[in-house]
Amino acid sequence: MSENKNSILIVDDENSNIMALTHILSDEYIIYAAKDGWDAIDAAKEFSPDLILLDIIMPGMDGYEVLTALRKTEKTKNIPVIFVTGLSSIDDEEIGLTFGAADYIIKPFNASIVNLRVRNQMKIINKLK
Numbered sequence: 001m002s003e004n005k006n007s008i009l010i011v012d013d014e015n016s017n018i019m020a021l022t023h024i025l026s027d028e029y030i031i032y033a034a035k036d037g038w039d040a041i042d043a044a045k046e047f048s049p050d051l052i053l054l055d056i057i058m059p060g061m062d063g064y065e066v067l068t069a070l071r072k073t074e075k076t077k078n079i080p081v082i083f084v085t086g087l088s089s090i091d092d093e094e095i096g097l098t099f100g101a102a103d104y105i106i107k108p109f110n111a112s113i114v115n116l117r118v119r120n121q122m123k124i125i126n127k128l129k
Contacts, residue, residue, distance in 0.1 A: 006029050006050040006125065006126070007032065008029045008031055008032070008049055008053060009033070009047060010032070010034075010052075010053045011035075011036075011043075011052060012033075015035075017107065017109075018033045021053060024109065024111045024115065028115075029122075032047050037058060037061025037062070037063075037065060037066040040052070041066060044075075044079060045073065048076075048079070050122065051079065051082065051122065052079055052080070053082050053084045054067065054082070054083055055083075056083050056084075056087060057085065063083055064096075067081050067099050067101065071100060081100070082102055082104065083096040083105070085106065086107040087106075102121055105117055
């Protein structure tokens, strides 16, 4: 297929999580990856992905700080972010959504849920283009 594929930036400090998400999503999407918050911000500016899958718990700059920084920059402020995290309480999910995340995916990954949540966001994104 030579049609235009949507792109996703995966941000996680664990290679195994980046590999798992890449395995789940790479057939349908162009994948970029970053291992920390600063690289995530740089990659978002450079690649302008359609969607960001962002880990919350990372050393240095956590996912909340990354999302806050992304929202302050014209080029990245409208990129939807799905938090990807092991934090699984209702309170954690509520905090993530309060920060402006479009959705929330819990680790360990369920491939069907990841695909559905990403696909739902891409439907919204593609309608806005």
